Amino acid sequence: MEKFNTVISRPAPLDSSNVDTDQIIPKQFLKRIERTGFGEFLFFDWRFNDDGTINNKFILNEKRFKDSEILLSQENFGCGSSREHAPWALRDYGFKVIISTSFADILFNNCFKNCILPVVVNEKELNYFFNSTLNLEDYELEVDLQNMVLSDNKGFSQNLDVDPYRRKCLLEGLDDIALTLIHEEKITMYENALSN
Amino acid sequence: MRPKTLFDKIWNKHIVHEEEGKPTLLYVDLHLVHEVTSPQAFEGLREAGRRIRRTDKTFATMDHNVPTLDRHNIKDPISLQQIETLASNCKEFGVELFDLASPYQGIVHVIGPEQGLTRPGSTIVCGDSHTSTHGAFGALAFGIGTSEVEHVMSTQCLWQNKPKTFEVRVGGKRPQGVTAKDIILSIIGTIGTAGATGYVIEYTGETIRSLSMEQRMTICNMSIEGGARAGMISPDKTTIDYLIDKPRIKSEENLDNLTKEWLKLASDEGATFDETLILDASKIAPQVSWGTSPGMVTGIKDKVPNPKEIEDPVKRKSIEDALNYMGLKADTPIEDIKIDTVFIGSCTNGRIEDLIAASKIIKGNKVSSRVKAIVVPGSQVVKYQAEKLGIDKIFKDAGFEWRESGCSMCLAMNPDKLSPGERAASTSNRNFEGRQGKGGRTHLVSPTMAAAAAIKGRFTDIRSYDIDLGEY
Ligand code: SF4
Numbered sequence A: 001m002e003k004f005n006t007v008i009s010r011p012a013p014l015d016s017s018n019v020d021t022d023q024i025i026p027k028q029f030l031k032r033i034e035r036t037g038f039g040e041f042l043f044f045d046w047r048f049n050d051d052g053t054i055n056n057k058f059i060l061n062e063k064r065f066k067d068s069e070i071l072l073s074q075e076n077f078g079c080g081s082s083r084e085h086a087p088w089a090l091r092d093y094g095f096k097v098i099i100s101t102s103f104a105d106i107l108f109n110n111c112f113k114n115c116i117l118p119v120v121v122n123e124k125e126l127n128y129f130f131n132s133t134l135n136l137e138d139y140e141l142e143v144d145l146q147n148m149v150l151s152d153n154k155g156f157s158q159n160l161d162v163d164p165y166r167r168k169c170l171l172e173g174l175d176d177i178a179l180t181l182i183h184e185e186k187i188t189m190y191e192n193a194l195s196n
Numbered sequence B: 001m002r003p004k005t006l007f008d009k010i011w012n013k014h015i016v017h018e019e020e021g022k023p024t025l026l027y028v029d030l031h032l033v034h035e036v037t038s039p040q041a042f043e044g045l046r047e048a049g050r051r052i053r054r055t056d057k058t059f060a061t062m063d064h065n066v067p068t069l070d071r072h073n074i075k076d077p078i079s080l081q082q083i084e085t086l087a088s089n090c091k092e093f094g095v096e097l098f099d100l101a102s103p104y105q106g107i108v109h110v111i112g113p114e115q116g117l118t119r120p121g122s123t124i125v126c127g128d129s130h131t132s133t134h135g136a137f138g139a140l141a142f143g144i145g146t147s148e149v150e151h152v153m154s155t156q157c158l159w160q161n162k163p164k165t166f167e168v169r170v171g172g173k174r175p176q177g178v179t180a181k182d183i184i185l186s187i188i189g190t191i192g193t194a195g196a197t198g199y200v201i202e203y204t205g206e207t208i209r210s211l212s213m214e215q216r217m218t219i220c221n222m223s224i225e226g227g228a229r230a231g232m233i234s235p236d237k238t239t240i241d242y243l244i245d246k247p248r249i250k251s252e253e254n255l256d257n258l259t260k261e262w263l264k265l266a267s268d269e270g271a272t273f274d275e276t277l278i279l280d281a282s283k284i285a286p287q288v289s290w291g292t293s294p295g296m297v298t299g300i301k302d303k304v305p306n307p308k309e310i311e312d313p314v315k316r317k318s319i320e321d322a323l324n325y326m327g328l329k330a331d332t333p334i335e336d337i338k339i340d341t342v343f344i345g346s347c348t349n350g351r352i353e354d355l356i357a358a359s360k361i362i363k364g365n366k367v368s369s370r371v372k373a374i375v376v377p378g379s380q381v382v383k384y385q386a387e388k389l390g391i392d393k394i395f396k397d398a399g400f401e402w403r404e405s406g407c408s409m410c411l412a413m414n415p416d417k418l419s420p421g422e423r424a425a426s427t428s429n430r431n432f433e434g435r436q437g438k439g440g441r442t443h444l445v446s447p448t449m450a451a452a453a454a455i456k457g458r459f460t461d462i463r464s465y466d467i468d469l470g471e472y
Helices: A085-093 A105-112 A123-135 A164-172 A176-181 A184-195 B006-013 B039-048 B077-093 B108-115 B129-137 B146-155 B180-191 B213-226 B237-243 B255-264 B313-326 B352-362 B380-389 B391-398 B447-456
Strands: A007-009 A012-014 A070-073 A097-100 A117-120 A141-144 A149-152 A157-159 B015-017 B024-027 B030-033 B058-061 B096-098 B123-126 B140-143 B157-160 B164-171 B199-204 B230-232 B275-280 B287-289 B297-299 B341-345 B372-376 B423-426 B441-444
Touching: A012 A123, A070 A123, A085 A105, A097 A123, A097 A141, A105 A117, A105 A164, A176 B146, A176 B157, A184 B015, A184 B024, B006 B015, B006 B140, B006 B199, B030 B108, B030 B146, B039 B077, B039 B146, B058 B108, B077 B096, B108 B123, B108 B129, B108 B213, B108 B380, B123 B129, B129 B140, B129 B213, B129 B230, B140 B230, B146 B157, B164 B180, B180 B213, B180 B275, B180 B287, B180 B297, B199 B213, B213 B230, B213 B237, B213 B352, B237 B255, B341 B352, B341 B447, B352 B380, B352 B391, B352 B447, B372 B391, B380 B391, B423 B447
Parallel strands: A012 A070, A070 A097, A097 A117, B030 B058, B030 B123, B058 B096, B123 B140, B164 B199, B164 B275, B199 B230, B341 B372, B341 B423, B423 B441
Antiparallel strands: A007 A141, A141 A149, A149 A157, B015 B024, B024 B157, B287 B297, B287 B441
């Protein structure tokens, strides 16, 4: 897996709660058999009009948020299915960090496996990020996983709270399966005990 | 000894490796695979030169893409590619596959229990969030992503952070017409779609105990819609009675011992949970969802909510967005909502009991002229059972289309889709925007409510019907 480096970017404000996996990647795009190329379908029904033209009213289509690497969203982001196509699409589109007050369980897990850092903040902080990125000209957030700091260029700074094991995996780009196979002997012992 | 929950017992038994401050490495007893979330996992194995560690614990089926009219003629080239890819992957890696020619093919969560692959006390995973269905048998069953599918294939294990436990205790007598679907919808309406995030739910209480296995599956199936990692129900006599004659179980040599072990898994008297919710089933009305998430649900006699009455701005906006998408006006009585389509099927409500109950409502009636109605059995076995009972005829005589098994309009990856603006009464589990087709509007209901809506052309209170639904 690729390594997670510090991200500095103007966050894109998606002002919806319960953004579900059918929105993140509509199911007509689940049929590929590769892991790549899902980014162009991210939020498809919102980004594009019915006739295929770009929906200029959708916030991610605004020029200033076009190259965002950080996504802000309201509570319970990523609810719905277990499809990993959702984080594949988010990552392929260019998002490396997602900030919300809460995440659905499976998506939260899937993010770490795809070099995306999901960050949980409280409502006040989230509102502050939304307001700042919508209203301040040169606003940027910085996510420094190495030093565990979330800060902006207006003086906000606080510690990140990330599970140390997951942090290590992200920073070092570790392959989960290889890590598990360190314990192969224990797996075999477990299986032997089972069959007895 | 401290009393233990069902969850504790299963968790403890499956620990392969544990370290302070790290997730636990858990052993997986059953891995179910389908065509949509597996191709990239097989590809990963191939790239790394890895094999499947336990092909005897891995089973595959095709369900999401399958056409329900002519299943052997898949017109969408990409659907066909996914189906063919699964077949060749299973062949290459030695995985048993229930393919389209198999009489046992069906939705992955319907065939697991039907074939006796699902067993009490086991850990079950699948690249599909509704894996929680299998928890009805007292298993710890949950959905995983494709990276984890690959991980389980090569290691038969999974890293898991220990979830907290949530008891949802349901007591009281269900009124006639109030089904398991109404109970779970009302639970989700109460706790919200994120209410159980980070938890495993165990459903307890006399009402749950009185439910059949099929109804229990309906409840556990939708646990994920409340945000839970998994949902489970302690095994009891009902569980054993259901399992004992299933193909992969009946030939077990030590069946007696096995069933005794299974019964011991039930949560001990006095076991404690991190969270508890108590519900009275006698107060639950038949439920209808009005919005774009399964928590946006209300009783049949109620009205569509009015966002103006909601103070919290985030909630208000989400209700406004939902009504907008659903094309509904605030304060509309639910019974005034007219529908265009009825879908009876899915891993939530596509089992034989569901079809029997719906057919009792349909019998001797005609589907409203404004409604297109389809029944999609959850598996080929269900379809065969129904045809043996003559239920297909009841549906067909009333004007329903009778289809082959598969996921179908539950997620509309096959040709069964809603058109923009089309409004459906659906027995499936998700009413997200575009779930059943772009611009389609989904109302989640029970099979009997869907059947009644098909006849009337709008939602109607099933409790006013004088039809004996037995224990359903
Ligand atoms: S029936 Fe629906 S919810 Fe169930 S497995 Fe198929 S797509 Fe998923």
